[in-house]
Amino acid sequence: MSEPIVRAAAVENIAGRRPPESQPVLRTETGHHNTAHGHDDHGVLHHHFEDMTQQREATVLGMWAFLCTEVMMFGGLFFVYTLYRWAATQRAHDLGMIDPFYVGSQLLNHTLGLVNTFVLLASSFTMAMGVYYAQTRNRKMLMNMLVLTWLFGASFLGIKAIEWTTDWHEGLVPALNWHPEHVLTHGHHAFDVAKVNLNHLQMYFVIYFCMTGLHAIHMIIGLGVVFWFWVLAKRGLFTNGNDQPVELVGMYWHFVDIVWVFLFPLLYLIAGHHI
Amino acid sequence: MSSMEHSKVETQSADERATRDDSMDDIRPYQTAPEPEVNYLTNDYGWKSWLFTLDHKRIGLMYLVTISITFLLGGMAAAGIRGNLITPQGLLGAETYNKVFTAHGVIMVFFFLIPSIPAVLGNFLVPMMIGAKDVAFPKLNLLSWYLFVGGVLMALFALMRGSVATGWTFYAPLSSTYTDSTVVWVITGAFLAGFSSILTGLNFIVTIHKMRAPGLTWFRLPLFIWSHYATSLIQVLGTPVVAITLLLLMAENIFHVGVFDPSLGGDPVLFQHLFWFYSHPAVYIMVLPGFAVISEVITCFSRKPIFGYKFIAFSSIAIAIFGFLVWGHHLFVSSQSAYASQAFSVISFMVAIPSAIKVFNWTATLYKGSIRFTTPMLYVLGFLGLFTIGGLTGLHLAATATDVYLTDTYFVIAHFHYVMVGGTVSAYLCGIHFWWPKMTGRMYPESWGKAAAILLFIGFNVTFFPQFILGMDHMNRRYHAYAPQYQFLNVMSSAGATILAIGFALPIFYLLWSLKHGEKADANPWGATGLEWQTPSPPPLTNFERTPVVTTGPYAYSAVESERVTQQAEELAERVRERVLAEEAEREYGEKEKELV
């Protein structure tokens, strides 16, 4: 019964005091700055929530709902992949040609792909450890974990950049620099160009670049957020009981990792025979 | 009389007294609550307090302004269409006409219908109806408005750049290979509007799950909330698919990569599958909030609890889920396999059932109710008829055999306008009028409201009913010219469109007028149930002074009725008592005077 009055009083008392930098200074409706600090180390309670438990549960649900939208979005691309892989493989089989998707996957660098997968899994580990250190209020270790996560993520993107540059040089970028015949005949794996449907091979690479590209965009955004969180963690923002945001970013990061866990076998590890 | 009434009369301006509509006095005994010092409109001033607001009510109003503008733009495009079709040769050339109907479709679908009720009424009312102070993520809410405005600006930019002639459905390879890059701007606009929609839906889902007032269990929720929850499910799960589809289309248009281009091994039907996977559930995003409004208003003006609460609640969820299973009925003539077409056809018939259940339940709510023909109620009654026609004609199109004949004719156009305009837009206007006093603290002029509702109903039917006939006569859609035998009905349709336009334009004027001169409204001018009516009009910033605790279900109108009757009886008894006392006093005074004399 007395809770809202107490909280209102708390806001009254600190009205006019400059809010800490952690709170983006948006003018709130009443002109009172949103400084409803939990005085008891439970983190920052936002004004429209009744209590911390409600806030935690709501924000976690909100992040899962957002990840639902990401699953649906990537799901569309996975479907495009599935359809065209099925169609291309069928057609090649019917006509006695080589499976273009197999050819495409052979033209990628499997070693780099595998290394990238290890790197991303490691980054998920360090991110999870970051959440642990936020929960146990270890500021230094949280910062270290965020740095490691960032480094792993950046390595991933660096390796991806190498792969893409190689693809460019080999003429494997659809529409922009597409002349695969050279690498097909002179690459590590030699293929009989006549037995490869080049349109379908191009489709493979379109899908490859769209999927890894969308994934890379998500990684870049993730790296930006992790860096920003490192800055905020340095100020002790997440090790005073307010560990929730780190958990939420962690969930996003793990999701991006899960997408790659599926992308790797589907794009790189396509089995097939030489004909 | 009592001093309270005396002071009430004094606080009224001459304007208010003159325009006061007393038709509702028996259920809404005239009174004004003393205005609270601060409501959500007056607590802060200046453009920053609006553009940086986190208040769901202000965000709802900003959406109201924005989509009124987009509705106007889409309406102008509609005028272009109907104007062109007066003569068989068409007043516009083919390319221009194609651009006009594309603009009409894109604006109306992405920038009007999809946001309309959820973004305006949903944003305003969902937290209030569940007794919360705001939505779960107010900053995301504000972001969704900015994304929406960004999308509108993109689309406007594309319009000025020369627009596109692909139809709002952007079928490949027309929109990828055979259109210039203006289409990329339009698609980006739709993409941004889509994310706006996703954020709104996400917000509602979490808000409804986690921020209900104590005692407000799921089955005590107003059906407005159930319907918006179902809408939000679709927004969150469906929109991302069209997002990625549009991205692929952009890549195709810019880079010509061949995802949908047959000459490069792609499949244009894949675009259709991915596009309609969202766009069919999208029509349920448009209509479910309409159902939400209808459920609230029909109970209020029948003074009866809703018939079959759980059926309506569950049918909303059923529509949301089943709506994801039927998109193939847009692909019957696209080389989709016969087996898939049959499956989609059967499921399309099934998805009509929950909608029908709702219509039956609303009708049963009317039965033996005490009906008040207010403006919102007129819109509701119009909705019931028009949506039913729209829904039934949908079945004509769900049956593969008849669809093969009717597809791409005016029958389809008439069908979806019956459900979208006769359905959603009617419900939207109904909701605006019903909750206008709550949002603004003012009543709109009732007779103008009724006139607009009637004009809309007449104008709508004269515009679109002939199109069913035109469609059965196989007049093709999306053609700027037509065979001369169709002219008579086309002219009738265009004439109806002018009446319809007046029906749409009128509310803009009298609603704006009411902001200054409308009668001041108290907390509950309609005598409705629901938590939103328990706070002043307009509401204070945090909606409720203290978090309400709910102990009964919604639509307790029988209780309200008996309470109102009791209260009236008491007031009458009080007046009689006063008069008797006054007469006695007079008599005594008269006798005393005689004695003195």
Added chain:
Amino acid sequence: MAQTAHAGDNVERFGAGHAGREPQDHDQRDDHHHIVTPLTYIKIIVVLMVLLIITVLAANIEMGVLNVPIAIAIATVKAVLIMMYFMHLKYSSKLVWIFAGVAFVFVGIMFALTLSDYFTRDWLFNPGH
């Protein structure tokens, strides 16, 4: 502010309580202060790395049509492990489980119904196919 006796006096107004949280939204497991230990994380990451190696090895074994389902199955196991332990699903309520899983159901619908078109295209004679 004065409120006249209107519809809705069945709603009592007093102070805040735990707003709108159902008993079924909480489980034994729903403990926001449950902190997963580093040891658990280490165990999981080791399993994930091992599974990754298995993925590569399995891809090099010719299994015909089974290659794809097996690769996806292993990836799914990895994804589930990440969701359960790194994303703390194991320690969350049923409601969160539903949120986590529902999108996959709808992706499944998209796959199933769309492929039902493509897979059945030549079940009937299609001229020009």
